Amino acid sequence: MNLGGVQKVLQNLVREGVSIRDLLTVAETMADYSSSVKDPDQLTEYVRSRMGRTIVKPYLTGDGALPILTLAPKVEGAIQESVRQTDHGAYLAMEPGLAQRIIQSIQKAMDKAMLGEGQPVLLTSPLVRPHLAQLLSRFIPNLPVISQAEIPAEIKLQSLANIGLTNAG
Helix, strand or coil: CCCHHHHHHHHHHCCCCCCCHHHHHHHHHHHHHHHCCCCCHHHHHHHHHHHHHHHHHHHHCCCCCEEEECCCHHHHHHHHCCCEEEEEEEEEEECCHCCCCCCHHHHHHHHHHHCCCCEEEEEEEECHHHHHHHHHHHCCCCCCCEEECCCCCCCCCEEEEEECEEEEC
């Protein structure tokens, strides 16, 4: 893997507030996957998966639970169907009206969830996570988006809301 690819993975992690202090795990993960995976965004997801404990730790409640918001299967499916794969990586090609409705639904659920203890996180599938995180970073920058692959097995999940689509704009 070239230096530019390593830099891109580190930038991706820092942009989403993931500590890169554990550089050994980052380097080992990139070494393990870089022979078969060339896309820095995909490599970032593998690194995030290995760093799951570090990623979720700041969001745990006093009793060690992780407060989560989840997407209804229809919403997650709509996002997944909007992901376009190219030779240069994947990108989200979603109809703006649908994107706005999804953002509004997530914002509404997050506003309600903030009344409880701890910072809620949005839990999604690994395929959807990077694209949804990028979309939400402009509109709801304080909502961490994590994938199921990043949650250690011993962590208790505290479901706060399952987010569907609002019809009103």
